Amino acid sequence: MHTGLGGYLVLGGVTVAALLLFAAAMVARRLLAPRAPGLTKQSTYESGVDPVGGGWAQTHVRYLAYAFLYVVFAVDAAYLFPWALVLRDQRVGVASLVEMGIFISVILVGLLHFARRRALSWDDDD
Structure with a gap:
């Protein structure tokens, strides 16, 4: 049953x-963890910089652009490596090649857009 x-x-x-x-x-x-509370352990610690002043600091938008580019190319690599391994199989066909061509074209259009807007240069001559 x-x-x-x-x-x-x-x-x-x-x-x-x-x-x-x-x-x-x-x-x-x-x-099991040791406990030794104290003033030093309870203070804020961020990247070795002492907390001085207010908590608000502006960051240049350029860092956001580089983070976005990193994510785009990391996702691109995450798709390309498995696809390249499967591409050897004859059953995958031309459709997969066309789909990946479209995917890479979209990535390249984004990269060209960033380059055209001069978002990839570190100069402050904007």
């Missing part, structure tokens, strides 16, 4: 085991 719930029972058991392991790790950390 197979009810079909066996998979759910396994999933539930693994979930309960994961939660118990997580709780055990948190309890062990709480019991």
Whole structure:
């Protein structure tokens, strides 16, 4: 008599085991970790810079552009490497090549847009 719930029972058991392991790790950390509270440990620490002044600081939009470019090319690489491995298979066909060509074209249009707007130069002659 197979009810079909066996998979759910396994999933539930693994979930309960994961939660118990997580709780055990948190309890062990709480019991074993050294505690030495003090003024120095409770102060704000950010990249080795002492917190002086207000909390507001403006950042140049150029950093956002570089972060955006990094994300675009990281996603591009995440798609290109698996695709290049699958491309050897004859069943993939020309459609996959055309799709990847369109994908790379869109990425290149964005890069050309950044270059045309001179967003990739570090000069402050904007």
